[in-house]
Amino acid sequence: MGGVAQGLSIKMFTILSPNSSIFPQNLTLSEKHQKLTEISKARALDLIMTTNSSETLVPNAISSPVKHAYSDFYYTEMYIGTPPQKANLALDTGSTLTWVQCEGCKSCFELSMPNFNIRRSTTSRPMPDDHPLCVPPNLGPGTKGQNCVYGLFYYDRSSTYGPFGFDTFTFLSVQGQLAIPNVAFGWGLFNKVNFNDYFHGHDNPIGGILGLGRGHPTGILQQLNQITLQRFSYCLPPQFEAQSLLHFGEDAQIGGPSVGSTLILGGPDDYYFTKLDAISLNGQRLQIDPSLFMAGGKGMAVDSGSPYSHIVAEAFKVLKQAVVDYFP
Known part of the structure; x- marks a missing residue:
């Protein structure tokens, strides 16, 4: 990719957008917050199970720990293949693996646009099982050998499984279209996923996941380094506005006198963890044991799929009482 600019900015949509077909538009503000709370609770529970579980469920050579439930709180539009086929992918900072539901899937979720058709793309090709990217925990040789397969099994019993291969990804950058060849991703042929589980919408435009997690070489951040x-x-x-921008590389710089920063904690997980020292209300630091924010020694997870923050019950009790006392 010599000569490619070291930066990329693409549109990022939220399910709460007035133009979104995912989130019901006839809900009251209270009902919307209730739906978002349900998502956040599910993600928090699944994160706990993910980071504390060593369970492996994927067949053959793929040894995949149980991961979090799906959430399409943010998503982006892009094109895959040659000629390009449109795909909306949910952004997930808790997963490195990117995948999309494909035409010919044996187990499929409802989608309002056509599935990605591998056979119609002249640039698609499978990944051989001896490729350096075809390694556990989520990748390995298929039952018949020769080609690589992926598998993801989630705490809520959702799953996606299929071949792993390459194709051209075309990003709709604010600077113009940017086509990148030979991006590795999963060809979802066996999918037990319901992106509308919390919304009950009739038209689901989300066809897969864009993995923004850290660490693994199959991640988009690593592949497009x-x-x-x-x-x-x-x-x-603001929650009910239409869109924002997702910046990569040089475009990702954020500056100004009001900008702060904090360290991302290291670790083997796909997630981004950071350290929370304390919570204050009206300038008063609450009496909460800081060790409560380091459950499992990992810290607080930054999760693009969770609309609201969650803290452990002991800390929440102190915070809740402080809020009640502040608003008698």
Whole structure:
């Protein structure tokens, strides 16, 4: 990818957008917050199970720990293949693996647009099982050998499984279209997923996941390292606005006198963890044991799929009482 600019900015949509076909538009504000709370609770529970579980469920050579439930709180539009086929992928900072539901799937979820058709793309090719990227925990040789397969099994019993291969990804950058060849991703042929589980919408436009997690070489950040420089940023728009931007590489720089920063804690997980020292209300630091924010020694997870923050029950009790006392 010589000569490619070290930066990329693409549109990022939220399910709460007035133009979104995922989130029901006839809900009251209270009902919307209730739906978002349900998502956040599920993600928090699944994160706990993910980081504390060594269970492996994927067949053959793939040894995949149980991961979090799906959430399409943020998603982006892009094109895959030659000629390009449109795909909306949910952004997931808790997963490195990117996948999309494909035409010919044996087990499929409902989708309002056509599935990605591998056979119609002249640039698609499977990944051989001896490729250096075809390694556990989520990748390995198929039952018949020769080609690589992927498998992801989730705490809520959702799953996706299929061949792992390459194709051209075309990003709709604000600078113009950027086509990148030979991006590795999963060809979802066996999918037990319901992206509308919390919304009950009739038209689901989300066809897969764009994995923004850290660490694994199959991650988009790692594969497109010359462009992403393994860094990204996005601003959180007011919940009911239409869109924001997801920045990669040089475009990801955020500056100004009001900008703060904190360290991302290391670790083997796909997730991004950071350290929370304390919570204050009205300038008063609450009496909460800081060790409660380091459950399992990992810290607080930054999760693009969780609309609201969650803390452990002991800390929440102190915070809740402080809020009650502040608003008698």
